[in-house]
Amino acid sequence: MKCRNCYQSNFIKKGKRNGKQRYHCKNCKCNFQLEYAYKAYQSNVDDLIKCLLKESCGIRSISRIINISAKTVLSRMLKISNQIKIPYFNKQGCKFEVDEMSIKIANGKKQNWLIYGIERETKLLIDFVVGGRTKENIRQLIDKILLLNPKRIYTDKLNIYPSLIPKEIHKRFQYCTNKIERMNLTLRTHIKRLSRKTICFSRKQKYLEAHLRIYFWG
Ligand SMILES: [Zn+2]
Incomplete structure (x- = not known):
């Protein structure tokens, strides 16, 4: 078991919500669950959104495929794009x-x-x-x-x-x-x-x- 944020396993139990155990990470001070009921919090969703955006899928078709709301797709899209580092092109004389x-x-x-x-x-x-x-x-x-x-x-x-x-x-x-x-x-x-x-x-x-x-x- 590893923290969702920092991928360390230095955490303790911290109560239950909707019958699911929650954990508190001592390393990065975040709270998390190992499994979520809402599909947008599962770990492979960001990669799936990235792939579908490049394959001629609209926002609403992505929301129907992954079964999350269109607004979540939009906010995830902004979040993913803010994390991207633009590679620096440095070849001269092209x-x-x-x-x-x-x-x-x-x-x-x-x-x-x-x-x-x-x-x-x-x-x-x-x-x-x-x-x-x-x-x-x-x-x-x-x-x-x-x-x-x-x-x-x-x-x-x-x-x-x-x-x-x-x-x-x-x-x-x-x-x-x-x-x-x-x-x-x-x-x-x-x-x-x-x-x-x-x-x-x-x-x-x-x-x-x-x-x-x-x-x-x-
Ligand atoms: Zn952590």
Whole structure:
């Protein structure tokens, strides 16, 4: 038997609740039970939510599969995404592709975009920004890429890019963003809230960002 928090076995009994024995951990001072009636407290639920979020399951379908409430799924999603540490990309002199993808958020009246950049060979994500297709939002991403000393940056013909990227490393001809355009389609297939021509969409931006963090780095 081990503590749920610190995985040590230095605990004592501490009363009963609903007929189940509760324990008190002397190491981390938490109280816990060995088995819970409510399914959301079982130990493999977080991993299951992570898997299902990457396999085109919506929040309500996850809640039906695991048999917990939709609000719990949402709060767990935020908790999991806050625990994720973003891996630091530190290869110098690579080629990058940058693109924007139109997304729908319920309470946003203006059009929202997912702006992101990938490394061309490994298809690793550098960073993403959710918001309008403005110069400030795109600058956040481009500045991160310019720190990596890029060999080339490939973009589409949006007229904001030439003012942000130095001319000698900037390329924007037809078909140069094929890899990232294909990745747009993969995202729309694997993430339920990004699929087009359906009634699935994000209600709030923070849940969309949490979902994307889990998809890319979780
Ligand atoms: Zn403990």
